[in-house]
Amino acid sequence: MRLVNGDAVEVSALWQWLNDERELRGRVVREPAPIGATELGGFADLFTVAVGAGGSGTVLATSLIAWIRTRRTTATVTVEADGKRITLDIATVDDIFPLLHELLTPTTTTADEG
Template sequence: MDARIAIAGGDPEDLPSLYEWLVGEDELRGLVRISQRPIGQTELGSAVDLLTVALGAGGAGSVLSSALITWLRARRTSAKVTVEAEGRSVTLEIETLRDVSALLEQVLGTDDRHDTDRDA
């Protein structure tokens, strides 16, 4: 499974910074690549604006989840980080980090509980 990470707003250096942060994690080294978003019908081209992380067995999803939250807390940025995997997505912001941690784990498949347990 691949997780796609997009950053909206914030500083133009946020994406390169996040890339460097993620490849600094031993468990993610070699799994992170810079990608391009598909070109929309009204767009002339596509900028490099996505990170793709190959997730598999071995806990890479948990490492990615923790690394994203730590990076965002350390940045003091107004950026919004959207993580998408297998048709599910969640958007992270400094103000909502506490609220979205469980959702991020669900998107990345790192939470072992069943979906019905989350509604309780």
């Protein structure tokens, strides 16, 4: 997960918000994002959140939506998992929630599916 267009206060606020979730506590790791070849070094931080079976993906999706709704910010949150990427901001948060939930909720295969 990457917070883009936020400042240090926003990064700290998101990190604290996610760690306040009982199911996510201890699973959120914050790292400075690498600067791309065409970037001048704008502000972005990476968060790695370990999710697995047991609903932690749903907790993360719900928590991200709630955090964005409480902010008055231009920051966007980009979430990547399984080679897919979704970007959330205050304007798209309601439309994106079903996709975010699908992205963060592990799928299970049945014996019939292989």
